[in-house]
Amino acid sequence: MSTPAVPAAKRRAKAGKPAKSERTRAEARLGWMLAGPAFVIMLAVTAYPIAQATFDSLFSYRLTTPDEREFVFLDNYLLLFTDWTFWRAFLVTLLITVVTVAVELVLGFALAMVMHRALKALRGVLRTAILVPYAIITVVAAFAWYFMFDINSGFINSWFSWVPGISAELDWFGNTWTALSVIMAAEIWKTTPFIALLLLAGLAQVPEELVEAAKVDGATRTQQFTRVIIPNMKAAIMVAVLFRALDAFRIFDSVFVMTGGDQGTEVLALLAYRQSISRLEIGLGSAVSVVLFLCVLLMCFAAIKLFNVDLASGTDQSQAKGKNGGEDQ
Amino acid sequence: MTGNWSRAAAAAAAAALVLTGCGAEDEVPVLTWYINPDDGGQQALAQQCTEEADGAYRIQTSLLPNDAPAQREQLARRLAAGDSSLDIMSIDPPFIPELAEPGFLAPVPQDVAERTTEDTLEGALAGAMWNDELVTVPFWANTQILWYRESVAEEAGLDMSEPVTWDDLIEAAREQDKHLSIQGIRAESMTVWVNSLMESQGESILVDPSAGADELETSLDSEAGQRTAEIIGTIGSEQLAGPGVASLDENQSMLMFQRDNGSFMVNWPFVWPATNAAAEEGSVDADLPDDIGWAEYPRVDPDTPAAPPLGGINLGVGAESEHPELAFEAIECIVRPENQTEYFLTNGNPPSSASAFNDPAIEEDFPMAETIRDALDNAAPRPQTPYYNEISESIQLNFTPVSGVNAERTPANTAQYILDVLRGERLL
Numbered sequence: 001m002s003t004p005a006v007p008a009a010k011r012r013a014k015a016g017k018p019a020k021s022e023r024t025r026a027e028a029r030l031g032w033m034l035a036g037p038a039f040v041i042m043l044a045v046t047a048y049p050i051a052q053a054t055f056d057s058l059f060s061y062r063l064t065t066p067d068e069r070e071f072v073f074l075d076n077y078l079l080l081f082t083d084w085t086f087w088r089a090f091l092v093t094l095l096i097t098v099v100t101v102a103v104e105l106v107l108g109f110a111l112a113m114v115m116h117r118a119l120k121a122l123r124g125v126l127r128t129a130i131l132v133p134y135a136i137i138t139v140v141a142a143f144a145w146y147f148m149f150d151i152n153s154g155f156i157n158s159w160f161s162w163v164p165g166i167s168a169e170l171d172w173f174g175n176t177w178t179a180l181s182v183i184m185a186a187e188i189w190k191t192t193p194f195i196a197l198l199l200l201a202g203l204a205q206v207p208e209e210l211v212e213a214a215k216v217d218g219a220t221r222t223q224q225f226t227r228v229i230i231p232n233m234k235a236a237i238m239v240a241v242l243f244r245a246l247d248a249f250r251i252f253d254s255v256f257v258m259t260g261g262d263q264g265t266e267v268l269a270l271l272a273y274r275q276s277i278s279r280l281e282i283g284l285g286s287a288v289s290v291v292l293f294l295c296v297l298l299m300c301f302a303a304i305k306l307f308n309v310d311l312a313s314g315t316d317q318s319q320a321k322g323k324n325g326g327e328d329q
Numbered sequence: 330m331t332g333n334w335s336r337a338a339a340a341a342a343a344a345a346l347v348l349t350g351c352g353a354e355d356e357v358p359v360l361t362w363y364i365n366p367d368d369g370g371q372q373a374l375a376q377q378c379t380e381e382a383d384g385a386y387r388i389q390t391s392l393l394p395n396d397a398p399a400q401r402e403q404l405a406r407r408l409a410a411g412d413s414s415l416d417i418m419s420i421d422p423p424f425i426p427e428l429a430e431p432g433f434l435a436p437v438p439q440d441v442a443e444r445t446t447e448d449t450l451e452g453a454l455a456g457a458m459w460n461d462e463l464v465t466v467p468f469w470a471n472t473q474i475l476w477y478r479e480s481v482a483e484e485a486g487l488d489m490s491e492p493v494t495w496d497d498l499i500e501a502a503r504e505q506d507k508h509l510s511i512q513g514i515r516a517e518s519m520t521v522w523v524n525s526l527m528e529s530q531g532e533s534i535l536v537d538p539s540a541g542a543d544e545l546e547t548s549l550d551s552e553a554g555q556r557t558a559e560i561i562g563t564i565g566s567e568q569l570a571g572p573g574v575a576s577l578d579e580n581q582s583m584l585m586f587q588r589d590n591g592s593f594m595v596n597w598p599f600v601w602p603a604t605n606a607a608a609e610e611g612s613v614d615a616d617l618p619d620d621i622g623w624a625e626y627p628r629v630d631p632d633t634p635a636a637p638p639l640g641g642i643n644l645g646v647g648a649e650s651e652h653p654e655l656a657f658e659a660i661e662c663i664v665r666p667e668n669q670t671e672y673f674l675t676n677g678n679p680p681s682s683a684s685a686f687n688d689p690a691i692e693e694d695f696p697m698a699e700t701i702r703d704a705l706d707n708a709a710p711r712p713q714t715p716y717y718n719e720i721s722e723s724i725q726l727n728f729t730p731v732s733g734v735n736a737e738r739t740p741a742n743t744a745q746y747i748l749d750v751l752r753g754e755r756l757l
Contacts, residue, residue, distance in 0.1 A: 060753065063409045064431050064715065085756040151573035152581050174575035174730060262515045262575070262729065271756070277402055279718060279757060280409075 057287040063280035076287035097248040108195030134193040142257035145186035176264040202236020242303040362417040370676035378662035397421040408433035415647030422456030423711040429459040430715040435646040452708035453681035467681035471640035472704040481592040510582035510594030513574035515729040520721040526557040528636035528709035538714040554740030565731030623697040639708035
C-alpha cells in the first residue's frame with residue numbers, strides 16, 4: 001500500500017514544474033495511450049448515461065405514451081422537492097448511511113486490529129473468514145437475512161424468544177423500525193469486512209517505531225491508539241468512510257428484497273427505480289436519479305475538499321504537504 | 330504470411346456461404362413466446378404446437394419474471410424499444426390496455442378473433458378487449474373462490490351450500506380464534522381484493538376507465554369504498570389474518586390455511602393441487618384435503634351476488650414481430666379448448682373456454698370445477714385503463730398495512746392519491 005504513495009506524490013511534484021522534459025512528455029503520451037481506451041469506455045458507460053438522464057429529467061416522458069413527451073424544464077425537480085415521499089426516502093437513505101457506516105467503522109476497526117495482531121499462522125485463515133460475508137452477492141445475502149427474520153419461514157423469533165420484545169408473533173418486516181433494523185444489520189454484516197480490510201491496510205502503514213517510542217514514553221494502550229495509531233491512519237479511515245458512505249447512500253438490493261420499500265423503508269435508489277421502471281415515467285425517474293447522483297457527488301466533494309482525502313495516494317494531503325516540505329496544492 | 334491470410338479468409342468465406350446456404354433452405358421461422366412461470370405447461374404446449382406445425386414455425390419460450398407487475402415491466406420496456414422478438418406474449422389482463430393504447434400490440438385478425446372466442450367465458454373475454462376491440466386472445470382464465478375448513482364452518486353453524494358474507498367469516502374466525510387467509514401483503518393481490526369488494530357491491534373503482542389521465546374519476550370515496558375499507562380494516566386491526574398479515578401473499582395464505590388455525594381462505598385454484606401434493610408428500614396432514622370445502626366467493630351484502638376476482642393470461646403479438654401471421658397461427662393452436670383442458674389438468678390454471686370444462690377428467694381432478702366456472706362467469710376484471718399500474722400501486726400503498734385501514738379516511742385518501750399521481754402532482 002505504501003509503495004505507490006511515494007511515486008504518486010513525486011509525480012505531482014514534477015507536474016508542478018514549469019518546463020517538461022522530452023522524457024516526461026513521452027511518459028505522459030504513453031500514459032494517455034494506455035489509459036485512453038479505458039477512459040473512452042468509462043465516458044461511454046458513465047458520462048453518456050448521466051448526460052442522457054439529466055436531459056430526460058427535463059421532460060414529462062412516459063415510456064408507454066411516447067407521443068405525449070413534453071419539455072417541462074425543472075418541473076420534475078420541483079415535484080420531488082415538494083413531495084414528502086421524496087424527503088422521507090431521502091431521510092431513510094441518510095439514516096441508513098449514517099448508522100451503517102458508523103457501526104461498520106467501529107466493528108471494522110476491531111476486526112482490523114484482530115487481523116493485524118493475530119498470530120502469523122492464523123492470519124490467513126482469519127482474513128479469509130472475515131471476508132466471507134463480503135464475497136456473498138448482496139441479493140443472496142439479502143434473501144438469507146429475509147428468510148432468517150421472516151415471520152413465516154424465519155428462525156430468529158423462535159431462537160431469540162427469550163429476548164424481551166421478540167416473540168413468535170413479531171413481524172420484523174411489518175413495522176418501519178424493525179424492518180430498518182434488519183436491513184441495516186444485513187448491510188453491516190455484509191460490508192464490515194470491506195472497511196476492516198481498508199483499515200487493516202491503514203494499520204500496516206503505521207510505523208512500528210512510533211508505537212514503540214510511545215510505549216517507551218510510558219503511553220497507555222488507549223493513548224497509543226488515540227494519539228499514535230488513529231492520527232497516522234486518518235487517510236485510510238477517511239477513504240474507508242467515504243467509499244462505504246457512497247456505497248451505503250446508493251443502497252437498493254437489501255431494501256428491494258426485504259421490504260420492497262414497504263413500511264416506510266423506501267430509499268432514494270428504490271424511489272428512482274419505482275418511477276423509472278415500475279411507472280415507466282422516464283422523466284420523473286431520471287430526476288430522482290440525478291438528485292441521487294448529485295448527493296453522491298456532494299459527499300465525494302465534501303470528503304475530498306473538507307477532509308483533504310487524497311484518493312490517488314492513499315494518504316491525506318496534510319500529511320503529503322508535511323512530507324513534501326509544505327508544497328502548496 | 331500473406332498467402333496464409335488469404336487462404337484462411339477464403340476458407341472462412343466459403344464456410345460462411347455453405348452455412349448460410351444450408352440455413353436458408355432449412356430455416357424454420359422461430360417464434361419466441363414470452364411465458365410467465367408455470368409448471369412447464371406452456372413449454373409443453375410450445376413443443377406440441379411446433380410439432381403440429383410440421384416445419385411451418387418453431388416456438389421457443391422465454392421466461393418472464395415471477396410476478397405480474399414485473400412481467401409487465403419487461404414487456405412494456407421491450408415493446409417500447411421496438412423489440413422484434415416479442416412474437417407471442419403471455420400477458421396478465423389488467424396490463425393489456427397500457428400495451429394496446431400506444432399500438433404496441435399487433436391487431437388480432439378478424440377470422441382469428443372469431444375462431445378463438447367462440448365459447449370464451451364472459452369475464453375472460455372482457456379482459457381481452459380494449460376500446461371494444463379484441464386486442465389479445467384469451468388463453469386461461471383465473472378466479473378466486475372461497476375455500477374453507479369444513480370442521481370450522483360446521484362449528485360456526487354456517488350452511489356453506491348457501492352464499493356466505495365477509496361478516497359471517499369474520500364472526501366465525503373471531504369466535505373460534507382462527508385465522509382468515511386473505512392476502513395482506515403490499516402487492517397486486519391487494520388491488521385484486523379491493524376491486525372484488527367494490528365490484529361485489531355493484532361499484533367499480535373507476536367511473537369511466539377509458540378516460541384520459543386528467544379526467545379519470547374514482548368511486549372509492551363512497552359508501553362502497555367505506556364498506557370495503559371496513560372489511561379489510563376489521564380483519565387487519567383485530568389480527569384475524571394472523572400476526573404475519575403484512576407478508577401474506579397467495580402462497581403464504583395457503584400455508585396458513587393448511588395449519589391448525591386455518592379457517593377460511595379466498596384464493597386461486599392452484600391451492601387444490603398444491604395442498605394435495607403437500608398431503609401426499611407428508612408436509613401437511615394426509616387427511617387435510619378431506620377437511621377442505623369450497624364455495625362461491627364471499628359476498629359483501631347478503632343480497633348482492635359476489636363479483637370474484639378475474640385473473641389469467643391472454644396471448645398477444647408484438648407490433649414489431651417479424652412473423653405476426655405465424656404467431657396468430659401458433660396462438661390458435663395453443664388456445665384450442667383441448668389444450669386448455671390439458672393445461673388445467675397439468676398446471677391447475679382454469680380454461681377461458683366454456684367447452685374446455687366439459688372434459689370428465691376435469692371433474693375428477695378438480696371437483697370444484699363447476700364452482701370455478703360459475704365464478705368465472707360472475708368475475709369482474711380490474712379497472713381496464715392504460716394507467717392501471719398507478720391506480721393499483723396507489724391502492725396498495727393506502728390499503729397496507731391492513732391494520733391501519735380506516736373506513737372513514739382510507740378510501741378518501743386513496744381516491745385523492747390516485748388523482749394526484751395521475752395529474753403528476755405527487756410521486757408514487
